[in-house]
Amino acid sequence: MTKAEGESPDSRIENPLLQQTGLPAFDRIEPKHVEPAMRSLLADLDGELTALEADLGSTWERTVAPLEAMGDRLARCWGAVGHLMGVRNDDALREAFEAVQPEVVTFALRQGQSRPIHDALRELIEGEEREKFSPAQVRILTTMLRDASDAGVGLEDEDRERFNAIAQELAQLATDFSNRVLDATEAGAVWLRDPAEMAGTPESLRELAAQAARDDTEPGATAAEGPWKIHLDRTCVMPLLQHAERREVREKVYRAYVGRAGSGEFDNRETIERILSLRHEQAQLLGYGSYAELSLDSKMAPDVESVSSLLEELRVASYGEAEGELETLAGFAANSGAQEAGDLALWDVAFWAERLREEKFAYSEEDLRSYFPLPRVLEGLFGLAERLFEVRIEAADGEAPVWHEDVRFFRVSDASGEPLAAFYLDPYARPGHKRGGAWMDECVSRSRRLALQAAEVRLPVAYLVCNQAPPVAELPSLMRFDDVQTLFHEFGHGLQHMLTRVDESLASGIRNIEWDAVELPSQFMENWCYQRETIHAISAHVETHEPLPDDVFEKLKAARTYRAGSDMLRQIYFASTDMELHKEAPATSGEDAFAIQGRVAERTTVMPPLPEDRFLCSFGHIFAGGYAAGYYSYKWAEVLAADAFGAFEEAGLDNPEEVARLGRRFSETVLALGGSCAPAEVFESFRGRAPSPEALLRQSGLVSTS
Numbered sequence: 250m251t252k253a254e255g256e257s258p259d260s261r262i263e264n265p266l267l268q269q270t271g272l273p274a275f276d277r278i279e280p281k282h283v284e285p286a287m288r289s290l291l292a293d294l295d296g297e298l299t300a301l302e303a304d305l306g307s308t309w310e311r312t313v314a315p316l317e318a319m320g321d322r323l324a325r326c327w328g329a330v331g332h333l334m335g336v337r338n339d340d341a342l343r344e345a346f347e348a349v350q351p352e353v354v355t356f357a358l359r360q361g362q363s364r365p366i367h368d369a370l371r372e373l374i375e376g377e378e379r380e381k382f383s384p385a386q387v388r389i390l391t392t393m394l395r396d397a398s399d400a401g402v403g404l405e406d407e408d409r410e411r412f413n414a415i416a417q418e419l420a421q422l423a424t425d426f427s428n429r430v431l432d433a434t435e436a437g438a439v440w441l442r443d444p445a446e447m448a449g450t451p452e453s454l455r456e457l458a459a460q461a462a463r464d465d466t467e468p469g470a471t472a473a474e475g476p477w478k479i480h481l482d483r484t485c486v487m488p489l490l491q492h493a494e495r496r497e498v499r500e501k502v503y504r505a506y507v508g509r510a511g512s513g514e515f516d517n518r519e520t521i522e523r524i525l526s527l528r529h530e531q532a533q534l535l536g537y538g539s540y541a542e543l544s545l546d547s548k549m550a551p552d553v554e555s556v557s558s559l560l561e562e563l564r565v566a567s568y569g570e571a572e573g574e575l576e577t578l579a580g581f582a583a584n585s586g587a588q589e590a591g592d593l594a595l596w597d598v599a600f601w602a603e604r605l606r607e608e609k610f611a612y613s614e615e616d617l618r619s620y621f622p623l624p625r626v627l628e629g630l631f632g633l634a635e636r637l638f639e640v641r642i643e644a645a646d647g648e649a650p651v652w653h654e655d656v657r658f659f660r661v662s663d664a665s666g667e668p669l670a671a672f673y674l675d676p677y678a679r680p681g682h683k684r685g686g687a688w689m690d691e692c693v694s695r696s697r698r699l700a701l702q703a704a705e706v707r708l709p710v711a712y713l714v715c716n717q718a719p720p721v722a723e724l725p726s727l728m729r730f731d732d733v734q735t736l737f738h739e740f741g742h743g744l745q746h747m748l749t750r751v752d753e754s755l756a757s758g759i760r761n762i763e764w765d766a767v768e769l770p771s772q773f774m775e776n777w778c779y780q781r782e783t784i785h786a787i788s789a790h791v792e793t794h795e796p797l798p799d800d801v802f803e804k805l806k807a808a809r810t811y812r813a814g815s816d817m818l819r820q821i822y823f824a825s826t827d828m829e830l831h832k833e834a835p836a837t838s839g840e841d842a843f844a845i846q847g848r849v850a851e852r853t854t855v856m857p858p859l860p861e862d863r864f865l866c867s868f869g870h871i872f873a874g875g876y877a878a879g880y881y882s883y884k885w886a887e888v889l890a891a892d893a894f895g896a897f898e899e900a901g902l903d904n905p906e907e908v909a910r911l912g913r914r915f916s917e918t919v920l921a922l923g924g925s926c927a928p929a930e931v932f933e934s935f936r937g938r939a940p941s942p943e944a945l946l947r948q949s950g951l952v953s954t955s
C-alpha cells in the first residue's frame with residue numbers, strides 16, 4: 250500500500266475522509282484532511298489502475314467491476330469534498346481543494362484514456378460474453394466506450410497532451426468562476442441605512458438583511474431601524490425587487506445583481522471567454538465541429554437542430570404572449586399613477602408584476618408564506634410520496650453526522666418497513682458560504698457488488714440542498730410558494746436516486762441517464778403543488794393552523810399561467826444563449842460572449858437587457874456546472890414531465906385508485922429503471938407512446954402553433 254509523503258500511518262487511519270464505510274463523518278472532516286486523504290487515495294488508485302491494466306480479463310468481473318470499485322472510492326472521498334465546497338465553503342477548504350484538484354483530473358484522464366482498458370471493454374461488448382450481459386450492462390459498456398472516446402482515448406502524442414492541458418485548465422477555471430460568484434455575492438452586497446429605503450419590503454426580508462448586517466460590522470442592526478445588508482443572492486434580491494417602493498433602491502439592487510462578478514475585484518469576464526475558447530478547442534481535437542456537438546453526443550436530443558427546433562417552437566408560442574403581458578403591466582402601472590408609467594424599466598417589472606398579481610388574484614407571495622412552514626410542507630410531501638410510491642419517510646436526525654446544525658437526516662422505507670434509502674436535507678441560505686440555487690446530489694449509490702456483505706444491497710443516500718429563508722425570531726422557516734416547488738423539484742431528483750431498483754451502481758439512480766432526461770422526475774413532482782389534496786396536506790397557517798383556503802388555492806391555480814409567456818421566454822433566452830455560445834468558434838465572428846448574449850436577446854426578450862448586463866458572469870450552470878450546451882435540458886425534460894403528469898390528469902387527479910395505480914407505474918418505470926434503459930424507452934414504458942410538447946403548452950396556457 251502506498252503512503253503519502255510526510256504522513257504517519259496513524260494520521261491515515263484517523264483521517265475521516267478516508268473512512269470507507271458508513272456515512273461521511275461530516276462532524277470531523279476539516280479542510281486540513283483534504284490534501285493527505287486525497288494524495289493517499291490517489292496513490293492507491295494509481296497503483297490499482299496499473300495492476301488492472303496488466304491483468305485485464307475478458308469478463309465483467311475482471312474489467313468493469315474493478316473500475317466500478319475504484320470510481321466508488323474516489324467518489325466517496327472527493328464527492329464529500331465537493332459537497333462541502335458547495336455547503337461549507339471557506340478559504341482553507343478552497344486552498345485544499347485547489348491544491349489537489351489537478352491530481353484528481355490527472356487520474357481521471359489517465360483512467361479515461363487508458364488504451365488497455367478501452368480495448369478490453371470493446372472486446373467485451375463485441376465478444377461472446379455479450380450474450381450473458383443484461384441490457385443494463387450493455388448500456389453501461391456503451392456509455393463507457395463513448396465516454397472514453399470523448400475523454401480523448403483516441404488521441405496521440407501532442408494532441409493528447411494538449412487535450413489534457415485543456416482539461417486541467419478548465420477544471421481550475423470552473424472552480425475560480427464559482428468562487429468569484431460566491432465572493433461577489435458577499436462583497437457586492439448593497440447596504441441600506443435609511444428606513445425609507447426599505448418602504449414596502451416584507452418583515453422577513455428586513456429581518457434577514459438586519460441579521461446579515463449584524464453578522465458583519467453592525468452588531469446593533471434591527472429589522473425596524475436597520476441598517477440592512479442585501480446580499481446579492483436571490484433569497485434577498487427577489488423580495489426586494491418585488492416589494493421595495495422606492496424605485497431608485499430597486500434600480501441600485503437590480504444593477505448590482507445583474508452586474509455581479511462582472512467587474513472589479515471578482516470579475517469573471519475573461520474567465521468566460523477563456524472557458525469558451527478552450528471548450529471549442531477540446532471539441533475540435535476530438536473531431537467535433539463545435540462544443541455543442543460534443544455536448545449533445547451524450548444526450549437524448551439527437552442533434553443541435555432538434556434542440557433549436559424545440560426552442561424555436563416554444564419561442565414562437567410564448568413571444569406574443571410575453572409582449573402582451575408586458576403591455577398589460579405597463580398599462581397597470583400607468584393607471585396606478587406611478588412616475589414610471591409608460592417607461593417601465595427592468596427593475597420595475599418584478600415590482601409591478603407583484604402588484605398586479607395582488608390585485609388580480611388577491612394574494613401576495615408574501616402572505617402565502619404564512620401557510621407554508623417547512624415542517625408542515627415536509628409532512629405533506631412525505632405523505633404524497635407514500636400515496637404515490639408506497640414509501641415511508643421518517644426523521645432520523647442524529648443518526649448521521651452533519652455539516653451544519655440546520656441540516657436534517659431522514660430514512661426511507663417501503664410499505665412493509667424494509668429500508669430503501671436515506672437523505673440529508675440542508676434547507677436554508679447561508680450567503681457567502683453556501684452556493685445559491687438548489688440541487689440534489691448523490692452521497693452513496695445503490696449497488697449490489699459494493700455492498701459490505703454478499704447477498705446484500707448497499708442502499709442509496711442523497712443530499713437535498715435548498716436555499717430558502719432561515720427561520721427568523723420564533724417562527725419556523727416560512728416558504729415562498731416558489732421554494733415549495735423547488736423542494737418538490739429536488740425531492741423528485743432524490744426519488745429517482747433513492748427508489749432505483751438497478752443493482753449495478755454504474756446505472757442506478759440518476760447515473761447513466763442522459764442529462765436532458767434527468768429533469769423528468771424533478772419537474773414532474775412540481776406539478777403536485779397544484780393538486781388540491783397535496784396543497785391541503787402541505788399547508789397550515791403558522792398562527793391559525795388552517796390549510797390554504799380553497800378560494801386562495803383556486804387563485805393560485807389560476808395564477809399558474811400568470812406571466813407564463815414571460816417565464817417561458819426567459820428560459821428560452823437562457824437556453825438559446827447557452828447554445829449560441831457553444832455552437833461556433835468563439836471570436837471568429839468578432840463577437841464576444843456578451844455580444845452573442847445581446848444578439849440572442851433581440852429574439853428572445855421583450856425588454857432588452859441593459860448593455861452592461863453581466864448575468865453570464867454568474868451563470869454557474871453553464872460555466873461551473875454540468876449544463877454547458879445543455880441548459881435546454883430543462884425545457885426538453887419539461888416536455889417529458891408535463892406529458893407524464895398528463896397521464897394522471899387524464900385518469901382523474903381526484904380519483905385515488907387511479908392516482909395510486911399510475912404512481913406505482915411511474916415508480917416502476919421512471920424511478921426504478923434509472924440509467925439502465927434509454928430514456929425514450931423508459932418514457933414509453935410509462936406513457937405507452939412517445940412524448941409530445943402539447944401537454945407543456947397546455948399547462949402553460951400557451952397554444953401550440955405547429
Ligand code: ZN
Binds near residue numbers: 768
Ligand atoms: Zn433539477
